[in-house]
Amino acid sequence: MKNDAQYLPDKNRISPRIFLLLGVVLILTLFGNNLFPQNEKETISVSELIRRMQADSKTIEISNVTVEFRNADKKFAKNKIFSWIFTIKPGSSGPKKVYFYDCNFNTGKKAPLIFEGWNFKKMNMTGCTLQANLSFKDCKQTGRYPMLFENNTFHDNLQFEGKDSLASIQFLNCRFEKQLLMETNPGEFEMDNCVFDADTVKFGGSIDGKTLFQLSFNGQKADEINISNTIFRNNGLKNVYSVDFDGAEVDKITMLNDQMVALDFTELVVGKAILIDSLSVSKYIGVQNLDFPESNTNIPWYNFGGEKLAIFQLAESGQIIPYQAKTKKQLMNTLLYNDLLSAYNKLNAIYHSRGDITSANRSYVEIKTIETRRQKYLLEDHWDLNVFINYKLNVFLSFFSDYATNPGKSLIQSLWILLIFTLLYALTYSGWDGMNYAYYLHQYRLFAKYVKKDKDVDKIYKHASNPHRALMKQVRKKYIKAGKKVPKTLRLFGKALHFLGRFRFEMMPDLIRLFNFQPKAWSLLTVFEKIYSGILIALIIISFVIYILVVKFINSFILSLNSFVVIGFGTLPEKGLAMYLSIIEGIIGWFLLMIFTITLLSQVLQNV
Template sequence: MNDYLKSYFSIIFIIFFSLFLNAQKSSEVLHVSKLIEDITSCEDSIFQLTDTNVKFDFRIYKDDIAFYSGGNIDYYDSVVKSRDYNVHCEVFLKNVSFREDLIMTFRHIEFNKPVVIFEMDNWWGGFSNCDFKKGLIIVNSNIKDIWFNNCSFNGIYFYNNNIGELSFKRSSFKRDITNTSILLGDIFRDFDLGLVENDNELINTLIINECDFKERTLYTDSSDYQNIFVVGGEFKNVEIDNSNFNKAIFSSNKLNVKSRFEVKESNFGYPLGFNGVNFLKNNTHFDYSLISGGKICLRDHNSDDFFVPYLANSNEQLSDVFNYKELISVYNKFFNMYKTRGDMTSANQCYVDLKEIETKMLAYEYSQNKTLNKFFELYINKFLKLFCDYGTNPAKSLIISFYIIILFAVFYFFFFSSWDQINRGFLIKQYRKILVYLTTDKHLVDFFDENQNEKIQSFNEFKQELSDARNKLPLFFYLLSRPLYQVSILKYKLLKFFYKKSEFNYGEWKNYSFRNRVFKSLLLFSFITFYGLYLFLLRALNSFVLSVNTFSTLGFGDIPVKGLSRYVAVIQGFIGWFLLTIFSVSLISQILQL
């Protein structure tokens, strides 16, 4: 692309030089309103003005006031708009200088042919509500400030200008007409929205605010390309705000921002080229969400490969080691900038995208040289992406660890544990008790006494021993022992009371009437259901605790499971140790801000 532009501007320079030698000079002094009148009334195919000093003095030339940037702007707008300025010839200005102490604004002018400005001096002003239907070119000019508000462009080219501030606000850029110049031929290719670039000069500030860059609709060569807008060279400040690049490519070529670089609330539909970009880490404000997910790329500005972004996403691109390292360098510049600003959210997102590219390179290297070391490097990287987003998301690693704990807990649920001892034998034993309960005169409290008789007897023996030795013991020891017995026996008294009140089977089942059988069947079904739910929750809780204990490698002496589940517990312990180690490193890296 640069070769194209250099050859193109060589032709322009020759034409300009020829015009400079052969064109008849205009008057040496011309005031602004007369300049506009001459341009709009020109009936020739080209309006040429060279080596002229344009004055702006509304005290002498009253019509000049309509192009003043101060005062009653709404009134000036209405005056100029009523004049319906239409320019039907090409406009060529060379070596034209303006008064530098007053600000001018050209308003409501429709340029139906190309506008070319070469070596303009001391311009301070702008264009408001103007339409450049065949494009605008400004080259090698010395401009204090120039702005374009509510303007429409069919291609722009700003090259090697020394400008204080260049501003585009609420303007649109499109290509829907072929730009053919009598002097220059085809000015722009049909996908060139614009270029703002300097080789030796400096633009102090570039502002693009609330601008819309249109989708390509002009196809004279190929429909494979999108519209492009390129910014390159040296700038002090660059601000892009609330602009729409959804349908066009934005790219920078050796962009060097010396002070403030700000991009916010804009939309980018295609990867952004950052070839040779440089910016200050502590004074750059670039919302990373605008370019996350692989929208940082390199573009070859010297060929039609410009439209194929280098994203390091194919084997062919990954084999290009030079561009791979350059792309990694661009990501590192953004990453270090976000770290310097303390924007860890953007830094983490940028780091993840950077590691994604490195993982692609590892996959490519493994495909070329399948060694064990490359294999582990590749799949460890892939695992780190899955588990903790390359160490940037410790919360994600905790969530995945929790899912793993649940998975192993489900496995343990179906295997015997010495903690609850629930298995088929236990269930058969409980079922037999129900059989005895329904076919004999035994009551619920009888089953309770059988199960707890040994413990209750030991409590009673303890009570008797205290009573027998009362006179042989210190008073405080005896007084402390009595509450111990009472608290211990209270639990069993309450349970026994509960069983007595819960009794519903008085006699054998066969002796009940049909109505009583239905009622008691419902009660029995409810009891079995609640008891089954209790056993289920008990087993689930024990399985979960076992899984947590195993995963966290806290240790519990002998493993309370047998057979296959014992070996699974050992494997889970190793997995837990490995994952918790990675979680710890991830957490520490975030605490230390990577």
């Protein structure tokens, strides 16, 4: 066998190979991007974009490009004072399929783009970023495909305008930093999982004291509008509201799981149906002259509740001033106050007609809350006895039963009244249980007598604490232990009575007899026996106190219940302070039970 050493590589041959390998790695690192170019975006001018868009073709695709404004592009633009407007028209007539994929329109504010006069058979814009204002003017659609905008970011306004109606527009997973303005009839409009995140810099220069909406359908007509899972944030800009339906006419509106700052339904006319659920509006909902169908309006009150409804007043500057009947200045305006309550009552009537009692009750509570606030203002402005009584009744009804809409709450409040009077009765002497100051002193004297002397417990408590002892022994002997001479059910009932009697009258002697803790007089006990007896005495006293409290509470509660429900006693069973408490509680109970009955009947009749 040959020597293994001859198969080992020569060191002189290894070194050049290593250096060659390192050189290749270095070259690839430094010049790899040039040797193997990545699929980078092509940068083109606006004029080049216009040339490609006007190609004589039925299908136009612009993909993976960055469009930038250059000075040479000015000859294709309409000169404005502060910008160059580029209008892009089709190169030939007929419907076109237009696709934009992964494009970056980086023309800036100085070069807004307008697509004018296009007939789209299909139009998709996917994965694009637009720095400039983009408009679609006098465009129309042919065919069944919607104008689709998906995964795009719009840093400036997106606008649809013109006389022709667009059949269908769809936005999916898009981000808007300024406004989406529908200034043409959209036909069908769908938006899902989008975000409107107001750019404070871009909005700052255009607000100028007026109110702007991030999404506007102002004055337009549409067959169907569906906005779902969309978030609107104004980022602290007080004059930036979310969605504007002012004066619009829409057959069907669906809004599900949206978050908004302010929503304007002023003068909105809904023809066929409106469905709103999981809507979160943090500030205002304008509802003046909102018109919706009675049969197909499904807006649970938790979407509108929290005193968000408002009357939007438009100032000369274009700023919206919401009226909500909250401040004194607003409460002075009777006309706007009536308009606001009219909108509330209209929604409340819809809930009643649909059988949505929960929404009807909650909306009614909000109506009464506003009415109570205005009554308080009227009292402060000019005191009137009638207004004062109505105001106090409303305050009480709000506390007791949510303005007669919540029977459960009225029962809970009544129970608290019962417990309060139960406590008051417990602090006074009651003829029902005979537990007064003399009773406590008598029990104390007997117990102290047993501890002090060495007499048997039966001798000390003999007939002192149980005046019915002889009768109880007779009943026990003749009837309870009579065996088959008395029916078993009667014997069981007798045992229960006998137990209650012993528990009532002989608890203390039974406890002493059970422990038999001190057969000798206290003075004759050793130190250890005194400690032991002292502990047992404390336990017996605690047990007796618990017994007293339980019996006192039960009797006081029963007395309170009788007084509250005005069952009647024939004559009052109490004397002194307890008698007056019974009278007062009877009056309160009559009044509260009457309100509870009205509340309960109103809820029952609503379901009939």
